[in-house]
Amino acid sequence: MGKINKITLKEAAGLIKDGDMLSFSGFTIWRRPMALIYELVRQGKKDLHLFEVNGGTHTEVLAGAGCVKIWESCWVGHELYGKLGESVARGQVEGSILVEDYSHAQCVARLLAGAYGLPFFPTALSMGTDILNPKYDMLGKAGLRDGSNPKIPLKKYDTIADPMYDMGNILLMPAANANWALIYAQQIGDEGTVRVLAQTYVDVEAIKAADKVIVIAEEIVPDSYLRDDPAMNIAPGYAIDYVVEQPYGAHPTGSQFCYDCDADFIRMFYAASKSADGYKKFADEWIFGVDGFDGYLEKLGANRLLKLKANSVMGYSTTMKRGTR
Amino acid sequence: MDYTRQEMMAIATGREFSDGELAIFGVGLSMLAGFWAQKNHAPNLIAFTEGGVFGSTPVGGLPWGIEDNRISANATSFTNAIDALGCLVASGRVDNAVIGAAQIDKFGNVNTTGIWSGETPWSAGRYVLPKVRLNGSGGANEISVGAKKYVIMVTHEKKRFADKVDYISSPGYLNGGNDREKHNFVGGGPAAIVTTLGILRPDPVTKEFILDSYFPFSSIEEIKENTGWDLKISPDVKVVPEPTELELANLREIDVTGSLRKK
Numbered sequence: 001m002g003k004i005n006k007i008t009l010k011e012a013a014g015l016i017k018d019g020d021m022l023s024f025s026g027f028t029i030w031r032r033p034m035a036l037i038y039e040l041v042r043q044g045k046k047d048l049h050l051f052e053v054n055g056g057t058h059t060e061v062l063a064g065a066g067c068v069k070i071w072e073s074c075w076v077g078h079e080l081y082g083k084l085g086e087s088v089a090r091g092q093v094e095g096s097i098l099v100e101d102y103s104h105a106q107c108v109a110r111l112l113a114g115a116y117g118l119p120f121f122p123t124a125l126s127m128g129t130d131i132l133n134p135k136y137d138m139l140g141k142a143g144l145r146d147g148s149n150p151k152i153p154l155k156k157y158d159t160i161a162d163p164m165y166d167m168g169n170i171l172l173m174p175a176a177n178a179n180w181a182l183i184y185a186q187q188i189g190d191e192g193t194v195r196v197l198a199q200t201y202v203d204v205e206a207i208k209a210a211d212k213v214i215v216i217a218e219e220i221v222p223d224s225y226l227r228d229d230p231a232m233n234i235a236p237g238y239a240i241d242y243v244v245e246q247p248y249g250a251h252p253t254g255s256q257f258c259y260d261c262d263a264d265f266i267r268m269f270y271a272a273s274k275s276a277d278g279y280k281k282f283a284d285e286w287i288f289g290v291d292g293f294d295g296y297l298e299k300l301g302a303n304r305l306l307k308l309k310a311n312s313v314m315g316y317s318t319t320m321k322r323g324t325r
Numbered sequence: 326m327d328y329t330r331q332e333m334m335a336i337a338t339g340r341e342f343s344d345g346e347l348a349i350f351g352v353g354l355s356m357l358a359g360f361w362a363q364k365n366h367a368p369n370l371i372a373f374t375e376g377g378v379f380g381s382t383p384v385g386g387l388p389w390g391i392e393d394n395r396i397s398a399n400a401t402s403f404t405n406a407i408d409a410l411g412c413l414v415a416s417g418r419v420d421n422a423v424i425g426a427a428q429i430d431k432f433g434n435v436n437t438t439g440i441w442s443g444e445t446p447w448s449a450g451r452y453v454l455p456k457v458r459l460n461g462s463g464g465a466n467e468i469s470v471g472a473k474k475y476v477i478m479v480t481h482e483k484k485r486f487a488d489k490v491d492y493i494s495s496p497g498y499l500n501g502g503n504d505r506e507k508h509n510f511v512g513g514g515p516a517a518i519v520t521t522l523g524i525l526r527p528d529p530v531t532k533e534f535i536l537d538s539y540f541p542f543s544s545i546e547e548i549k550e551n552t553g554w555d556l557k558i559s560p561d562v563k564v565v566p567e568p569t570e571l572e573l574a575n576l577r578e579i580d581v582t583g584s585l586r587k588k
Binding site for chain 1: 352353375376377378393394395397403405406407410411414415438439454455456457458459460461462463464466467470492493494495496499505507508509510511584
């Protein structure tokens, strides 16, 4: 195996072009590649096309900054720390973001098709909803299903009568093959083997479905260490194109066994994101007002980061105060 | 007895779960209700999340989300999002579940996508944007289609209880009766709507939700006032039993951070 292609956050963000289609690691407010997200905002990316099984804080940071043109997913919010995706909502209501709704398993089916190199994947789920109502085919109604953008399928979905077991109508979900999968992992080997601690969500499929993959890793470790326990690893080095080593690179989202979600930060961001002005103040202070991600960590301060630090056995912080406890 | 409305709602929801069931829970109130049931009367309830944590009982307080290590630390195994919804739910293996709703109608159809206030989404070739954008369907859609039965938890407000939802994100009984059959759904549909005021259950034939019972602090009048359709009342309508001391003590052991105790 070759050595990894190690680059900086700035270089990684520089690879991504306006209009590119992106997918991400993680789930809602866990294991999101936040350090790179902030850098995309700093570099003023436009017209990004996000495809994700579910959105979270990273989606909202990009959407609020005006980086997003198309968002295809099934959910966005910040779990217990912000019930809605305010920036995506504002974008849709104002007409600046095209929101294409799917259900969770439909999104998964689209990623699976992408990962397997198939044009579509069948599923029996989610019939009888307005998700499948042609009136709500946003990209179609916007005239974008004409084949001119290779990342937008000709149809939102199709159906066939089951030819095998006569189960009735089955949905065919089009493949989603992003230009880039932006993945945050706790560890990557010096030859690119990727290890995620705890849950893997649909990271494996996101990696396989994307044209190129950038991994933001908490730490780079010897590949030989990861090869002692191959069952723990989710991807081999050949699947990974670029690596950025960035401690606390998922903050304010959580990284199991490294640090908890920064609930206070996400709440603060959620409150700010309820208006364009609020978002701008947040961005001026936390994205543009700091000297890169190092400046962001310095502004957060050692005490705050230490309180978030996970107990190495339990995988979550056992020292932070939560609620009335 | 001193308990909050949220605690009554969680306990009423948890009472819908039986020992030995395979169940899927979401974040927050749903998870508290489910894990309370496990602690209180259903020790062999097997819980999993749409993110793929299987067989867990949370440690270290209420998890921050369905992916927190406070839930994965004690799991029997990890599956993944494909298996959780794609295999376990879609194939009809799941016995029971909880979903939420921003808007709900008399047939238990749930909208968590957007509020259009009655306008057609497209008119004159132009997209009419929603008045309010919501989260999206999340995994609730798969649960509504695939779980053998499930509970819908929702705050009882007139604006949420609409005669017809603006958008069906998660299907209940669609237009009522046997309407689910035309889509070959493997799951049986919603068994109950547990609200902040009481419990609604579907009429066995029409599948219209009617008032089954109400909480001790509520009344039939209050519930009718807060429902956007002409709510029918069960001839056997009753008062939901208050939480017992043991039920409440068990809930507070699960809800260590006191999230349900805010008045």
